[in-house]
Amino acid sequence: MEDFLNFQVILDNFTYFMIGRYPNGPLGGLGLTMYLAVVSCILSFFGGLILGLLSLSRIAFIRYPVNLFINTIRGLPLLMVIFWMYFLLPALMGTTVPESQTVILGLTLFTSAYMSQIVRAGIEGIPKGQTEAAISTGLKHWQAMLYIILPQGLRNMIPSFVNQFVSLIKDTSLAFIVGVSELTHVGTQINNRTMAFPTEIFIFIAGVYFVLCFAFTSFSRWLEGRLSWRKAI
Amino acid sequence: MLKYTFDWSIVTSGKYFEWLVSGMKITLELSAVGIIGAFVLGLLIAVMKMSHFRPLRWIASAYLEFFRNTPLLIQIFFWYFGSYKVLPTVVNDWLNSTNFEFAAAAIALTIYTSAFIAEDIRSGILSIPREQMEAARSAGFSYLRSMQYIILPQAVRITVPPLVNQFLNLAKNSSLAMTIGVMELTYQARQVESYTFKGFEAFTAATVVYLVLSVSITAFMDQYNKRVLNPHRA
Numbered sequence: 491m492e493d494f495l496n497f498q499v500i501l502d503n504f505t506y507f508m509i510g511r512y513p514n515g516p517l518g519g520l521g522l523t524m525y526l527a528v529v530s531c532i533l534s535f536f537g538g539l540i541l542g543l544l545s546l547s548r549i550a551f552i553r554y555p556v557n558l559f560i561n562t563i564r565g566l567p568l569l570m571v572i573f574w575m576y577f578l579l580p581a582l583m584g585t586t587v588p589e590s591q592t593v594i595l596g597l598t599l600f601t602s603a604y605m606s607q608i609v610r611a612g613i614e615g616i617p618k619g620q621t622e623a624a625i626s627t628g629l630k631h632w633q634a635m636l637y638i639i640l641p642q643g644l645r646n647m648i649p650s651f652v653n654q655f656v657s658l659i660k661d662t663s664l665a666f667i668v669g670v671s672e673l674t675h676v677g678t679q680i681n682n683r684t685m686a687f688p689t690e691i692f693i694f695i696a697g698v699y700f701v702l703c704f705a706f707t708s709f710s711r712w713l714e715g716r717l718s719w720r721k722a723i
Numbered sequence: 724m725l726k727y728t729f730d731w732s733i734v735t736s737g738k739y740f741e742w743l744v745s746g747m748k749i750t751l752e753l754s755a756v757g758i759i760g761a762f763v764l765g766l767l768i769a770v771m772k773m774s775h776f777r778p779l780r781w782i783a784s785a786y787l788e789f790f791r792n793t794p795l796l797i798q799i800f801f802w803y804f805g806s807y808k809v810l811p812t813v814v815n816d817w818l819n820s821t822n823f824e825f826a827a828a829a830i831a832l833t834i835y836t837s838a839f840i841a842e843d844i845r846s847g848i849l850s851i852p853r854e855q856m857e858a859a860r861s862a863g864f865s866y867l868r869s870m871q872y873i874i875l876p877q878a879v880r881i882t883v884p885p886l887v888n889q890f891l892n893l894a895k896n897s898s899l900a901m902t903i904g905v906m907e908l909t910y911q912a913r914q915v916e917s918y919t920f921k922g923f924e925a926f927t928a929a930t931v932v933y934l935v936l937s938v939s940i941t942a943f944m945d946q947y948n949k950r951v952l953n954p955h956r957a
Contacts, residue, residue: 495808565937567898569909570930577922581727656792663794667902674796681804689805696793696801703792 499687500694503680507698510671518671520698526590526662526672530597531655537598538605543635545610563603568661572596576668593665601658608654612647613639645717652710656703663699673698730921734928739915743928746911750932753829753907754894760833761893762886765840772845783841790838796899798835803827803903828900836893840886847882848874880951884944891940895933908932 500507510518517525544556563571575596579587587595616639624634666674677695681688733739772783790798803824807815818826851874859869901910912929916922 561938561941562934565895565934565941566930567895567909567933569898569901570926570933573909573913573926574930577916577926660792660794663796664899666796674794674800677797678800689801689808692797692801692805696797699794699797700789700792704788707788707792 519676523672533598534601537602541606542609608650612643649710649714742911746908750907753897757832761836764837768841769844799831843885848878
């Protein structure tokens, strides 16, 4: 240990940390982390919207199984959900599924369950009078939901969605466990190869995640302030 | 496409059953250590964040932002692989003399969760209107007594649900300890799978354990909400 901390190892492998072998090979590192997070986020937005609406359905036959499903997923560690996907998907599809798709499906399933709670809270936060007023002007129940409640509710949900996206970015690190070469995986790989710089490597990776997540956390706080200010008028 | 014969006996008795039970024990141990540590540390950080002394507040804010915005897995790796370079020799020696995997996972879980707990405690106390304190003070209570009799009893009541939620999160997050070789429940389920190829049974067993844990805590919280938070509506 000549130097206390030697960050040369980061500089030497910087592009590998950021994009993996990208132009000459598959995308990896931070690029893949972002890809996983963005794709899962878009999918789980719709998943959460559908689950959230179904969980508020007036038909008990729909409501109960959907709530059971949501609560089951929420009661499990994400790692369990990913493992389930990992060996259920090939069995169900009859073919092998690439690891990155397994992880995207696992993350989507898991995050949809949490997003559905945001959707639910957002819808329940709109006063009942709005639905009643909409229905008394002649709209059907689903029309009231689609044109009156959801547009207002969704706006209030935006900060929570951004927070959920931050959780997703952090959760993509679990893709490492099934061998997807995102940022965490690249970090352990370089750590195994160089042997002598684990402290530097993990401090650097923590820093990268921090910058990314902190930016979105701050964005969500800013949005929250802005949206509540608009509401007051 | 599905040619799979179920054999539930492997997870309900015998060697593999014992593996899963020992995994469950370690999950519970890790969670218990983490919960106690995270609560104490979280309380400390919350108090620092609310202090009138600015540097303390800054330190607390930096702590909160940093540990909330980094993945737990990276924090576990840092404590397990990388902490030896930044910790004093005494601490390193002590850590090496204990079960290091367990210790690293416990430290990471404690610190990660404490950041979330600190925010919950702080917002619980801040949710009590300022007028309560002013009224208590003008009724002749000292600052500490107002805290003790007026503010904290109300704050604790509303802080319990988010805290319990964080404890549950910690128990679920303890599954990440498998990555550094702590033989907790998920690790053992994986072991059983790789020894027997009975992944479906092994993961079902682990899933059931996690669900029993979270369902019982959720049921407790429902009762708490009914009886303590909204006693008149019940």
